[in-house]
Amino acid sequence: MTQQSQFALLGKKRFLPFFVTQLLGAFNDNIFKQSLILAILFKLNTGVDRDLLVNLCALLFILPFFLFSALGGQFGEKFAKDALIRKIKLAEVFIMLAGAAGVLLDSLPLMLAVLFAMGTQSALFGPVKYSILPQHLKDEELVGGNALVEMGTFLAILAGTIGAGIMMASSSYAPIVAGSVVGVALLGYLASHGIPRAAAAMPTLPLDWNIFRQSWVIMKLGLGQRPAVSRSLVGNSWFWFLGAIYLTQIPAYAKEWLHGDESVVTLILTVFSLGIGLGSMLCERMSGHKVEIGLVPFGSIGLTLFGMLLWWFSGGFPQGATPHDWLALLGHGQAWWILGCILGIGLFGGFYIVPLYALIQSRTAEHERARVIAANNILNALFMVASAIVAILFLSVAGLSIPQLFLAISLMNVAVNSYIFKIVPEFSMRFLIWLLGHSMYRVEHKGLDAIPDEGAAVLVCNHVSFVDALLIGGAIRRPVRFVMYYKIYDLPVLNFVFRTAGTVPIAGRSEDLLIYDAAFKKIAEYLRNGELVCIFPEGKLTGDGEIDEFKAGVERILEENPVPVIPMALQGLWGSFFSRDPHKGLFKRFWSRVCLVAGTPVAPEQAKREALQAQVAELRGDWR
Structure with a gap:
């Protein structure tokens, strides 16, 4: 597409x-x-x-x-x-x-x-x-x-x-x-x-x-939304708390710490604003044209890192006979480090705020959306007032310097976002998926518009590596419920991701009948609710790069839940770091190029396992 x-x-x-x-x-x-x-x-x-x-x-x-x-x-x-x-x-x-x-x-x-x-x-x-x-x-x-x-x-x-x-x-x-x-x-x-x-x-x-009664009602409506939305409201307002502190302190910081005139204030504001604009623009490319909340932890990490670096590089700036103008400021190497930190704060602020706004809009019911955003505006105003109070307490009462204030709010950012990500682990889960898809793998997509925007469907795909589910989940706009072998589901670190994503662990009938039966009940529940369920019909990772025989579980699912089936294939994962290839090459360990291909939807009555296996094999082709 x-x-x-x-x-x-x-x-x-x-x-x-x-x-x-x-x-x-x-x-x-x-x-x-x-x-x-x-x-x-x-x-x-x-x-x-x-x-x-x-x-x-x-x-x-x-x-x-x-x-x-x-x-x-x-x-x-x-x-x-x-x-x-x-x-x-x-x-x-x-x-x-x-x-x-x-x-x-x-x-x-x-x-x-x-x-x-x-x-x-x-x-x-x-x-x-x-x-x-x-x-x-x-x-x-x-x-x-x-x-x-x-x-x-x-x-x-x-x-x-x-x-x-x-x-x-x-x-x-x-x-x-x-x-x-x-x-x-x-x-x-x-x-x-x-x-x-x-x-x-x-x-x-x-x-x-x-207005007072309705403000209270609307605040309860906003903060009473599902956790992903309500905590996004908090995260959004926290961004305005940080932004208000930085923007309020920039004039005094430029005068007292950089010994600059009004043009230095304008320079810093320009760099900060351009950073947010650039971060906002990069969001679409980095998120793959979908609401990717995995960028929120990435943005939060950057806000903390560059806030701490700004504190580190402040202090000891050379003072001239007269206040520096912006050109004189740029003549000092230390100024470039400081401006780089300010650009980084703006850049990662863009990564942080844009996905939060998009999540609030996309996951709020249409008949409540304007009122939820109104609640967000009230909360923003509260946080901005709180930022002024915090700045007064830290600067005037506690006696901190402006750079130390920047350090303090950077550390507070860790605490606030740790709370948000703990309550809504989907943020951290999506971040791990996003990180995997933008570090060890270069993931391409073909034909994913065949996957319906709404309604139940079963996705069937070949099983090549331990991270197949992460790569597929990161490529598809809709949430996907995966069915996977319970021993892979229980792997350390990955288990957090799979559990958060609502993955269904499954075992062989002869291996553990309770897990086997519970898996099919959960699959049926997801499909009744109109969700996407992805299964790996081979039942195990390939040991030689070839597609193994599809098991009968897919037919049982479709007998009980007749929904469309979309065949898919992963290309290029065999030999990568997380595959079982005994001869993993150094080149394939990192930055591997892989591709996810989707085929034409198949009606449930025609979705026999042999036919599905042939379609997946055709989609994969010779590129293992």
Whole structure:
């Protein structure tokens, strides 16, 4: 099956108008917010403490996410999402008209009120923003679509922050900023008219206008989802906790530890944002166009590693007679190590966050999706507030330095994600599968579109190595329940993976009748539930690379559960490290090229073991 790059989505009407709409919204939010902060610090005459006003800005923008995310989740279920987005974007035009008036009049109260209104608009838009994607994208496009949204969001934040700085540097900043925010809002509203129809998921949902009661109900709905979804909400919010700490401390870090000026702050923000954008873009290729949650532990490891390295390389940076600008900073070798660490944090942050968003979207029922994402937004806001409290406690109370704070949150990352991966071992299991498929083996796929997207089916495949199930499970988008010899099932380390994946251990009838009978009962249960079951009809690993005789178990399964059968073949595994070839060559031990081939589905009444064996042998060909 030919896979297109995620960038192909930018040429499709079902994605591009939405992408442009949300990009312009993030860009506009940050132009106004950063312009207001810079105006408070450098332009406006006020008797109020400037640091207090800057912190008030942060509070006014985040408070609406506590108050109105639940309402946004209800709106996202009850109304057509395309029409709802247009109404929200129209509201942005009027909000920015008020904001422009505040800038032109130098009215701080009006600008603060507009900032609160912007936060409200963002809180209402967030649940619709992420819940509309599964309605317009195919399953194999979901990771790529989320990657583009994350990349666009962070680059828009960066562009808005830098753009605000450039505009505020002008002596006639007021008309420039006022015209920009209104113009961008109008462009966003116009772009929203291109978003295709996205029907309401639950049009009969009664609206509860009690925002506190509904916020509590929606939080219970989100955290009451199946563990993979509820813990993904926690992991998603934890990412925003980390991000908030890094982004908040970057200005002080650049000034106090790198002895840099404002251009150094911009350089670090640029590197961080580009890292997240690059990580987001690489997610689709690394996940094989499917929701691959195995990337989440990989991202978590990178976040910890590069956070610790950032602490390690900080300190002792040479100080000049005047603060370094960004070019002078790059003249020091130590700066390249520090920027590399910041790039790594952003890169692995992209690996961490994109699969979590895609998992939440793909595994939440359509009629609950917007409200679950609203719960995620509330949780994000809570974690971002907690990040500010933690930073104050660590820096002011405990007396840690900023690099030591980075080290502390890197170690906290280990604890938080260990908890998540313990509760949902599927993350670790998928990581091991992903790691195997991207280290010791180069896995190619052919004909896997023959496997149905839903409904029960039996997959039959030749059995070549101890890791056949891992390679097959990593290649197929749907969860696969494997049936395997119980002694392979009990192998150390691999047993954790097989157990987590719901693998069925089986023994020969004469070997252990209880295991034998229990296996067929479990297989029947999986097939009744519409799942995929994969069996290795040879009953054992090949000892010579050839396909052994298929046993009668496959026919018994189909007699009791008449479902389609998809023959498959593994090519190139014989002689690899985990095969039983006594003459394993050095070249075949690592980075072996293997291929999984699927054939045409076979009706259950025609799926006799001899015929299936012949089809699998034909699919495998001469490449053992």
